[in-house]
Amino acid sequence: MRGPAEARPERDGIVDDVGDFCEALLHGLSREEKHIPCKYFYDREGSRLFEKICALPEYYPTRVEHAILRRYAGEFAALIGGGADIVEFGAGSTEKVRLLLDRLDHPHAYLPVDISGPYLRLAAARLKTEYPQLHVLPIVADFSRTFDLPPSTHRRVGFFPGSTIGNFEPREAREFLANAARMLKGGGLLIGVDLVKDPAILHAAYNDGQGITAAFNRNLLVRANRELGANFEPARFFHYAPYDPARSRIGMYLLSAVAQRVSIRGRQISFAEGEAIHTEWSHKHTLDGFRTLAADAGFVPRAVWCDPDRLFSVHWLEAP
Numbered sequence: 001m002r003g004p005a006e007a008r009p010e011r012d013g014i015v016d017d018v019g020d021f022c023e024a025l026l027h028g029l030s031r032e033e034k035h036i037p038c039k040y041f042y043d044r045e046g047s048r049l050f051e052k053i054c055a056l057p058e059y060y061p062t063r064v065e066h067a068i069l070r071r072y073a074g075e076f077a078a079l080i081g082g083g084a085d086i087v088e089f090g091a092g093s094t095e096k097v098r099l100l101l102d103r104l105d106h107p108h109a110y111l112p113v114d115i116s117g118p119y120l121r122l123a124a125a126r127l128k129t130e131y132p133q134l135h136v137l138p139i140v141a142d143f144s145r146t147f148d149l150p151p152s153t154h155r156r157v158g159f160f161p162g163s164t165i166g167n168f169e170p171r172e173a174r175e176f177l178a179n180a181a182r183m184l185k186g187g188g189l190l191i192g193v194d195l196v197k198d199p200a201i202l203h204a205a206y207n208d209g210q211g212i213t214a215a216f217n218r219n220l221l222v223r224a225n226r227e228l229g230a231n232f233e234p235a236r237f238f239h240y241a242p243y244d245p246a247r248s249r250i251g252m253y254l255l256s257a258v259a260q261r262v263s264i265r266g267r268q269i270s271f272a273e274g275e276a277i278h279t280e281w282s283h284k285h286t287l288d289g290f291r292t293l294a295a296d297a298g299f300v301p302r303a304v305w306c307d308p309d310r311l312f313s314v315h316w317l318e319a320p
Helices: 018-029 044-054 060-071 073-080 095-101 117-130 170-183 199-206 212-228 287-296
Strands: 085-089 109-114 156-160 188-194 237-240 249-256 260-264 267-271 276-283 300-306 312-318
Touching (some): 060 073, 060 188, 060 300, 060 312, 085 095, 170 188, 199 249, 287 300
Parallel strands (some): 156 188
Antiparallel strands (some): 237 249, 300 312
């Protein structure tokens, strides 16, 4: 993890300025095993494409998690209690938190945290019109880094749906959870966690027939061309997302279709035919494995809910 997120000028709604993106891109593509951090997926177009992914029939996590949240919303509300501040990490469209807000007893405030500024503020404004009595305080920050919440005397409960925790390496996941336990001390965290399952289901979810996930992956290159004056030809990179059963994770990559050279801010980056750029991990967990991880980070694991097919889970973690 890098240092604390600081307030910086935004460009295209991203809290990371162009310099950060350029530095990360040049550093990642200069390494022997090339990579681009997955947080740079979410410019405006990336956020739009991800919403389309969530609606795909192959992409089960959103659909199944929604069903769990709808079915057990009353139980979640009882655990959260009345008058709480709800902190949503990676808030996105705020659709899922509505399922909680509709059942909560007079929540005090909603603090959505996301890296995409205008996207976040637009979603927060829409939510405010639906819940006029609720304090809505959007926070533009990179939640994978350490950041601070504004002072409050109210009990704080985190909400982290979508199994975004799976994008972190195990060490990074523990660091995120430890930071969350510190911020939510005296409250708790409601978190969605994707489960180990039939690899065929996973392959279909990350290699959809419409090619939306492929477009989402290649949008990193489109963004580099627009913001950094790079000259990637996205069609010359294949989307590739295999499952690694030994590590229980999907790896997402862009594979160079041909030997080629790309210019980024005057730097020449060479790609061999078939060479990969790693863009994302999506780790899958067992129930016991995730509970152990959460406990190691300072939470006390309590209740857990699953769908009938045990594709997905939602955990309640207390922050003592």
